[in-house]
Amino acid sequence: MNLSAPSDQERVVLLVDDMPASLDFLVQALDRAGYTVLVADSGERALRLLELGVPDAILLDAAMPGMDGFATCRRIKAVDAYAHVPVIFMTGLAETEHVLAGFDAGGVDYVVKPVRIPEVLARLATHARNARIARLAREAVDIGGHGVVLVDSHGRIAWQSPQAARWLGEAFAEQNGHPPADWLLALCTASLPGGGETLALRDGRSLNLSPLGPAGLGESLLLLSPRQPGGSPSGRLALATLTRRETEVLSWIAKGKTNRDIGEILGMSPRTVNKHLEHVFEKLGVETRAAAAALATRGLDPAE
The missing domain is CATH 3.40.50.2300 (Response regulator)
Incomplete structure (x- = not known):
């Protein structure tokens, strides 16, 4: 379909x-x-x-x-x-x-x-x-181990992916899972070199919140990425090494979409999709679509 x-x-x-x-x-x-x-x-x-x-x-x-x-x-x-x-x-x-x-x-x-x-x-x-x-x-991003939050012009969460909701619920448990509006707004609107803010999670990992810029009328996107203690990428897919577009392509591959389908969804040619996919294969150390999809679905590194 x-x-x-x-x-x-x-x-x-x-x-x-x-x-x-x-x-x-x-x-x-x-x-x-x-x-x-x-x-x-x-x-x-x-x-x-x-x-x-x-x-x-x-x-x-x-x-x-x-x-x-x-x-x-x-x-x-x-x-x-x-x-x-x-x-x-x-x-x-x-x-x-x-x-x-x-x-x-x-x-x-x-x-x-x-x-x-x-x-x-x-x-x-x-x-x-x-x-x-x-x-x-936005929902597809969760497959790759990331979370996405959409923040409106008042610093309120207009939408969040399921994974983002779980992480923010943990990080802001004392506030019933709701980050302060002024903090979110500042994070979205400030020019922050190095990629946003970092929060601590209960399992010892850290959570990096990176502003992705405007996403509509007064709305902004935040990308949430977990890191292992010490700042190294999570044992889950190290998608921090993938670009946002490569992550989106991988997510749709995991859902069984063809290059043509993905091109129509993301507004690019099948040739461009294939080029992104070549980069994904190289970064993940795999050679086939099936292997990339399996990693995305299981969220595991090849060594695991």
Whole structure:
């Protein structure tokens, strides 16, 4: 299956509006475009639906009685399980302050009511595809022994891979696994030669947090890498010697993807994928895709 282009059966959109009947034309247009449309008439109802299943994108009315769209978006972004879902605001409030409020709440885009179908479909397709590829890429990093954290403009964790959550939970156990927001923000925004900060883990290893730069609207990525006592690479895959792109390629190899699949997912040619793979083979001391995949899946050095 081509993960970079979800099939029609997989594409699900959650439409949140206090008067959904007035948007029947939009529901019909989305249905014709191949989307499965879930409808909620309030922010509370939307949150309940999200507990049942995670859509590819959310179209959210900004002005609703009770919990408005901005508050609803903040609640959505506070839950790791669906914080990655792109939220596109639908609003008749086109003033700059309202647009900024939508972005500050965690939205990725907005369309002005009355909505124009071609515009909605174009924005929806772009954001849903980008979010899915980004999510899969972040999750794949865990296979290679790394963790990834996405930090928003306020220093809050917008998303973290499972491995990153385990490490931060251990390092910041006294804070219930939540690093201080000001510390995270400083780590993401400061120019730190040498690669960020180092934390101690209970098993004697250290955890290096390296800023990877901007990853979207006001968001930044951190890469978490474990090290053995004394600063030597972990007995797990020594991926510190791999570039970020080589790590991504190896992760997808471990998931059984072909060079063509990986090229489509990462936005590069199969020839470029093969060149990265040659470097991975050389650094890991292996000669075949199967051997590289086995190392990535088991997380062991060749000597082990």
